Amino acid sequence: MANSPTTMAIMNPPHAAAATTTGWRDMDIGELRRRATAFRRTIAETKRGIDGVKFYPYDTLANFEALDKLLTGEHRRLLRLAEGGAVADVGAADGDLAFFLETLGCQVHIVDNGPTNFNNLAAARALKKAFGSSAQIHEVDLDSQFSLPQAEYGLVFFLGLLYHLKNPFYALETLARSARHVVLSTRIAQYAPPARPSDDPGARLWRLVSRALRLLPSGVPVPVPPIGMTRIAGLPVAYLVDERECNDDPTNYWMFTAEGLQRLLRRCGWEILDFATTGNTLASDPASKHGDERAWCLARSRRRG
Numbered sequence: 001m002a003n004s005p006t007t008m009a010i011m012n013p014p015h016a017a018a019a020t021t022t023g024w025r026d027m028d029i030g031e032l033r034r035r036a037t038a039f040r041r042t043i044a045e046t047k048r049g050i051d052g053v054k055f056y057p058y059d060t061l062a063n064f065e066a067l068d069k070l071l072t073g074e075h076r077r078l079l080r081l082a083e084g085g086a087v088a089d090v091g092a093a094d095g096d097l098a099f100f101l102e103t104l105g106c107q108v109h110i111v112d113n114g115p116t117n118f119n120n121l122a123a124a125r126a127l128k129k130a131f132g133s134s135a136q137i138h139e140v141d142l143d144s145q146f147s148l149p150q151a152e153y154g155l156v157f158f159l160g161l162l163y164h165l166k167n168p169f170y171a172l173e174t175l176a177r178s179a180r181h182v183v184l185s186t187r188i189a190q191y192a193p194p195a196r197p198s199d200d201p202g203a204r205l206w207r208l209v210s211r212a213l214r215l216l217p218s219g220v221p222v223p224v225p226p227i228g229m230t231r232i233a234g235l236p237v238a239y240l241v242d243e244r245e246c247n248d249d250p251t252n253y254w255m256f257t258a259e260g261l262q263r264l265l266r267r268c269g270w271e272i273l274d275f276a277t278t279g280n281t282l283a284s285d286p287a288s289k290h291g292d293e294r295a296w297c298l299a300r301s302r303r304r305g
Contacts, residue, residue, distance in 0.1 A: 024104040025084075029076045032104075033064040039100045043127070047094075050126045056093040056118040061100060063159050067183065070276045070296045078298075081181040082106065083154030088179070090142070091161030094123035098135055109149055110137045116164070116251055142171050148178045152304070155181050160294075162186035162261075164251045172268035176301040182270070188277065188295045189255045189286040190233035229285065236263040239286045246287040255286035261295050270299040 027035075040061050047055050071078060079087075079101075086107040089098040098108040114120045124137055138149040143166045148156075156179040162168050163186050175182060232239065238254040246252040256264065258277060265272055276296050284293030 024106065025080045025082070026077055027079060027104070029064070029068050029071045029078050032078065033068045035104070036061040036064040036097075036100055039103065043096050043099065046127065046130050047123075050123075050130060053123050053126050054119050055123050058093070060093050060096045060159070063097065063185065066185065066276075066278055066294070066296050069278070070274050071298060072274055075274055075298055078183070079104070079106065079155070081155045083180065085152070085154050086136075086150065088148060088153050088156045090140075090148075090156055090158050090175075091164070092124065092157075093118060095127055095135065095137070097157060097159075099127060099131060099133060102131075102133060102135055108135045109153075110135055111140050111149065112138075113141045113143075114139045115141075143167060145170075146174060148175070151178060153179045155179070155183070158182050158184045160185055160187075163254055163256075166253055168254055169264065169268060172264065172270065176269035176303045180301050180304045182297075182299050182301070184265075184297045184299065185294050186261065187255055187286070188258050188261060188284065188293050189239055189291070190231065190257065190282075190284045190293065191229040191291070192232050192239040192255075192286055193229050232257050234259060236260045241286050256295075258295055261297075265297065265299055269301055269303040271302055272297055272299050274298040 040059070043061075047053075067078065074080075086109050087098075087101055088109040088111055089095065089101075090111040092098055092110045092112050095110045098110045102108050110121075110124050112121055112124070117124075121137060121139065127133070128135055128137060136149065140146050140148070142161070156175060158175065162171070162184065165171050235257055236259045238256040238260050240254060241252050243250045246255075258275075262272060262275065274297065277293055278296065279293040280291050281293055283291065285291035
């Protein structure tokens with residue numbers, strides 16, 4: 001497939017010449033968002049032509065919409081922060097974001113852990129072959145005493161990953177030693193259900209309310225928290241979800257408050273440059289679909305000098 005007309009169209013998109021002329025490093029994040037939206041069609045078409053792979057079900061290129069709202073001033077020329085080196089997409093799912101950046105001229109590294117990746121990185125490898133891509137794919141267990149594939153990166157994407165890690169403190173410290181800048185997103189919470197025995201009346205009530213709220217369309221904010229929940233916003237803390245509490249996914253662990261996340265970043269050696277939240281910013285919780293709130297951050301490492 002590497003020499004097919006479809007693949008050649010992907011690797012030499014209509015905007016490639018313009019990207020070379022204007023310089024991808026100088027692109028405003030709004031332009032990156034528009035190009036990412038266009039690339040969605042390309043990657044969707046490519047995935048339809050690949051058999052035997054169960055692809056990650058979420059749209060990772062939609063992250064550029066949030067980044068367009070997050071970034072301010074000179075930070076809006078995000079790819080300048082790559083400093084001409086490789087860009088790492090850590091926790092990359094199928095690698096959609098990395099393959100998009102490669103069409104602009106970036107050298108990209110896809111970093112993920114096969115056993116916890118949605119399809120054991122089969123999709124990233126299949127897309128790399130289909131695109132004739134030079135992207136490097138590295139299997140790294142971020143819950144181990146890990147290091148990144150190379151000693152230094154100007155820019156690392158770390159999106160939707162932190163709450164899937166057992167030891168976020170170690171991960172962010174390690175990242176700060178190799179990356180000069182990080183773009184990070186993670187789920188956060190303002191309210192949390194108190195721990196109770198399963199037969200406690202309050203716990204039973206919470207389960208009933210939670211089931212009822214699941215009937216609401218995804219993304220509908222609920223300004224009043226359910227009965228029995230405790231407000232944790234304003235405290236630099238994290239809530240540890242139960243094994244199947246959040247999305248029936250045992251790889252979900254720590255749901256920080258916004259204040260907890262910011263303190264964690266500072267203690268791990270990061271200077272926060274831009275910070276914003278999206279989703280249910282009224283009464284988010286650690287587990288329900290309607291209570292999903294995300295924090296977005298651009299930070300600079302103080303450990304890289």
